[in-house]
Amino acid sequence: MTDLPRMACIKKIMQETPSIKTFYLDMQMNAKPGQFAMAWLPGIDEKPFTLTAVGKEIAITVQEKGKFTKALFALHEGNSIGIRGPYGNGFDYKGVKKACIVAGGCGAAPVLLLAQELKKKKIKLKIILGARTGKECLFKKQLAKTGDLYITTDDGSEGEKGFTTTALENFLQKEKFDCVFACGPEQMLSKVFALCEKFKVECQLNLERFMKCSFGICGQCAINGFLVCKDGPVFSGEQLRKMPEFGNFARLKSTKKVSLQEYAQWRQ
Amino acid sequence: MLSTNFAGIELKNPTVLASGILGANAELLIRIANAGAGAVTMKSIGPSERNGHNNPTVIAWEHGLLNAVGLPSAGCKKMEEEWKLLEKSPVSIIASIYGANVPEFEEVARAVAEKKPAMIEANISCPNSEKHGQLFGTSAEASAEVISAVKKEIGKIPLIAKLTPQALNIGEIAKACEEAGADAICAINTVQGMLINIEAHKPILHFKKGGISGSAIKPVAVKCIWDIYEAVKIPILGMGGVSSGRDAIELMQAGATAIGIGSGVYYHGPKVFKKVCNEIREWMQKNNYKNVKELVGIAHD
Incomplete structure (x- = not known):
């Protein structure tokens, strides 16, 4: 049993939204949707990031926020960072036949692999993706391929103007889901949990x-x-x-x- | 069979959660107590709010853990809620304290003693701060000064001095602590070490150096406990690389009355306490021992 960072080369960097990038890393790792890895910048810090690609190469999707992410954003293809993991339990979708995913902001990152996995298993899927603006909608194209995508934005520049949780409440009034999977700001998750309790629906929330x-x-x-x-x-x-x-x-x-x-x- | 008495405190079994493992939160301490520990030690409490070091703070290599968490603490005056929750603990609480100098130790000891933990452990041996810990624990004089000052503040609450294996003669330090009023000795704290990632050309821990725990340090622990047992009459809370019943019995035979488990939680999860207890019990049955107290120090002539 060891838990040491191994250096991984950055193979590709994708600009996902004005503030979010995905870093593809030359490292093999098998992990379940919702599991995470620790990314180390030697001499700076080490932080947890959900995995947005696993298998022969892995990816982490990062929003530029503090000192650590600014330093990470300054790196280029060919640079290396330390990685250890995978960690955590991940989502459990055993027995789920119809699901709803709620993702707010960079909360779309931990549910990307989940949505792709549910699509592979032919599970009926509704996705509510929320962001401040249309431009900040993360993984819009990828998520649209996995199920029925519904977008909400704070400014109404794309989809419905309003909150993901208002959309969720509307769906829960009309439909039955085996499970609601969600990730996003905790205020949003707290509301998602309250709604699931009210409508007596199972839920799985990815917390930070x-x-x-x-x-x-x-x-x-x-x-x-x-x-x-x-x-x-x-x-x-x-x-x-x-x-x-x-x-x-x-x-x-x-x-x-x-x-x-x-x-x-x-x-x- | 496993119940024992450590410095006047009754324990249902000799296993104790070591300081720094899961101990910053009352509910986690209670979770470990419910998982079978005989007592639990809180993460070291300091005089004021302190962040500790950046990550990586804890890593695991082939033979143990290496950590430099750096004594994060909410500060001894901002823990009301934790203390209130700890009233519900099914086992005794040991409060670990630290300070950068004698007046700081006194301040924390005073605040913590008011909350009436079963015991107080003075951490005079942390390797992960320039100003705290090891500085005291490597000098008999400085150790005694802290211990006698803390003892004056906490009255009847039993005081444990936590020692470092970095001391030149740990028996002498233990003796100085005993004479200064310590009711028990805890040994050992982690051993200083460093690991470098050779591709990154950098030490892995953000603090560069850290403290080694886990199976790598068990022989160091056994030797230190041996030396302390020869030097003092007060009981020893032995720790260092215990994750099986056989490890625990080895430390007891060297002289430990109670056994701390820290890194063992990494290898086996919270169930390590039950596992170690079951293995001690099995070994005792097989070897015709009736009471765990009989094992203490029996390797000595």
Whole structure:
């Protein structure tokens, strides 16, 4: 058992939206949809990223935000970064025949492989993709190939003007799904969870917390008694019911527990 | 069969969650307690909010873990909620504390003692900060100074001195701590080390150096516990590379009364506590031991 970063060469960089790039890396890794890897920039930091391609080569999809992602965006094809993983549990779609995926912002990244896998298994799929603007809609083309795609934007520049959760509520009123899979800002996920509870639909939500070890021993990413890195990052409705911190609190790098708003400001 | 007494505290079994593993959050500590640990140690608490180091902070290589998390802490005055939740713990809580100097240790000890943990562990041996830890634990004089200052603040709460194997003579340090008022010794903290990624030409840990734990350091732990057992009368919480019952028994035979498990959680998950206890029990039955206390120090002449 080892958990050490191995250096992987950047083979290709794709500009997905004005603020999001996908880095294709020369490294073989098998992983389930929803699992993640730790990306290391020597001397800078190491952060978790969901995998958006697996197999003979892997990819991570990254939004430019802080010091780490700015340094990553400055790299070119041919440069190398460290990778360790895969980590986490990933999505579980056993027995699912009809599903709905809700993705907000860069939350489209963790559900891309899931949508492609569900399409392969011929599972009926409805996808709600939300973004600030039409230009910021991540993986629009790829997701459209996997099912019935419905877009919402904050400014109405594409699809319906409004929230993903309003669209979800409309669908839940009319249709039955075996499971709702979702990833996005926690405010959105909190609403998705409330809707799934109201309509008595199973859900699996991909959550995010600041992470250190990524393999379940440091305790940094805890939500109540659950570890996002090891028990998650995908949690079921049954688990979410035991997580009063979900949608309300998160921990800073010091392990201090703060409101989700304060946490979000710090992560900016 | 497995129940024991460590410095006046009753334990249902001798396994203890080591400090720094999952211990920043009360609910995780309770999860480990429910998984079978005899007691749990909180992650070291400092005087004020501290972030610790950037990642990578913990990595695993073929023979153990290497970490430099860097003592992150919410600070001893901002943990009300954790303490409240810990009241529900089914096992004893050991609060680990650190400071950069004697007054800081005193401040944290005072704040933590108010919350009445079963025991307080003074971390005078962390290798992962320039100002904290090891600086004290490698000097008998400095160790004694911290221990006697902390003891004055915490009154009747049993005090454990956590020692570093980097000390030239760990027996002398343990003796100095005993004379300064320590009720028990915890040994060993991690051993200093470094790993380099040869393709990146860079140390892997962001802090460059770190502390080694896991099976690689078990012989270091056994030797240190041996030396401490020869030097002092107070009980020893032994740790370093334990992930099986046989490992635990080996440390006990060297002189440990209770056994800390940290990296073992990486190899086996929280169920490591039950696994180690079951294996100790099986070994004792096979070798005709009735009480785990009989094993302590029996390798000594």
